[in-house]
Amino acid sequence: MTDQKTLCQNAKCEVATTGKCHLGHDPVERCPSYAHNDVVPDDAGVAAEPTTDRLAPVEICSGDVMHLEDLAALARTTPVRVVALVGDQRAGKTTLIASIYAMYCKGPFAGMAFAGSRTLVGFAKRHHLALLNSGRADPTTPRTSRDEPVAFFHLALSDAVGSPVHLVFSDRSGEAYGDARIVTDLIQNLPELLQADRVCFLLDGAKLASKEQRPAYARQFKQMIHALLDNGALVNVKAVEVLATKFDLTKRGDADEQVRYLDAYERTLVAEFKARGLTVDCYRICALPKAEQSVGFLGLDEAIKRWTAPPPRPELGPDPMADTPRQIDRMLAKATTGDAA
């Protein structure tokens, strides 16, 4: 059986055992802290703690990366622009994401200011090995495990004029994309592509700079885009980009030869996919210039500007009419189509 005492709210007061009020009230009933019916077992030993402190702690939002259901919930309340980053392992997907976050940690960037992120903890986890307090001598990015599901990073950016643009980047392990390229049934396991407004294929500058790895890699890179195109994974996509990463490596060694090869390869990509009805734009980036610092952070600001640019306004005029009997309509049709014949 538990022995119980009537306690004073004042932790220092020993009225329960001495009969004297710690604040000198006499009679003790005058003390506003006295005679509260907070009765606790003797062995509790925490009489001074407010009751609420003993309640279970409350969970707050994780701040970590979002998953598909989180993205769907966010998209229900906020218009989002999803940028899917596709590439082999170590192509630089996570590094690109971490570097964009790091840019905003230093101030406004690419004409946009940071206006929030649901995934700041996720960003911080991807960037911690680039900080001096990590104890490392060279910066790096944690590898994304193939066991991890697709992750989404959120960044709200404001140009101080309109509403913030909510960018969402997808990230998953390069192995998963490599597997889906070889066994195309696995493409259906890449739902981020159906969510994406824009798909960015990351072309690994390190592999392209290596004459040994270049031949196979150049073929497999194109194969990836063909695979997604042939299997309907790009049907909802409004823009396709190729981002040649690690441009600092491309500028080392025989830089002229490497840049010449990259130029030619990009032209091939554009032509090859144009023939298939897919517009591909090529850009070069350096998100972590550790090999050749003179290159600096390259292409990130242009990328942010492209990804946050206002969408093209829809054409509000009437569609040109074909074979219309009225001369005025025929003239309008010619003016619209530019047909001067």
Place this chain on the structure above:
Amino acid sequence: VNPNRYLVFGFQASGKTTFAAALWHLVDSREVQTALAKGKHVGDFRYLEEIARLWCEGWQVERTKMQQVEEIKINVQHPGSGNELVLEFADLSGETFEKAFATRLCPPTFVDLVKDASGLLLFVSADRFLDDVTILDAFAGEEAEHAVEEDQGDETPWDPAKTPLQVQIVDLLQALRLAPFVKRPFKVAVIVSAWDLAAETSGAAWLEKKMPLLDQYLRNAEAAAEVRVYGVSAQGGQLPKKGEPAGPDRDRLLALDRPSERIKIVGTDVGEHDLTAPLLWLSGLDKRT
């Protein structure tokens, strides 16, 4: 929501307790004119008296109790309008915020305090360790030959405590907008403490330069209805912990006849020593004359 209840938000050593101590001395001593004057002396002032005594004696004001929340209530009067009100602060220990960031859990008390608050006093200190320097920044200009090779990654686990402070603050401020808080936008008074070490012309300039992510967030996100930034030196200089040898400023500060003049504050519509100015602005009484 209590219209005169403010949440004091700040990590460890951000100057929250020193501010409270100096504020109490300032209004209680009536040594200098303040925008909000002290009202009736009715209440439980044990905590305030304890920390104000340390402040008066020229020692660093340290949190002596490890309670998660210290309730501070000060009766004040607004001479301009004649209004009397009770300023209430919930002074949470900095540890509460650090643990919340790391564990994603917070005490239920904190949820109640946030829901009840009408404004926020956000403390950051100009006396801070640079925690956001990147390796590339630190070794700018030095070529890293070894880094050309593909590194094999590093599985050193992430340590939440090493996350830059401004990121932790922004993350928790954002959390206030979501469940379980679902806080509507409210006024935020940013107090840059240890202002004597800041070497900047204004609190806003300091925030923009030293905590740019937080600065952008406060100016662009919906979380803050209005923001003002104040630079505050609540103790007036560098002071030792109690019992330690006097630092460079203690003797000078103790020599002042009116200890309230140790206090320095810069910002919009502030008197030189008037710590009540941010509270007046938060209360909205500055618009009533």
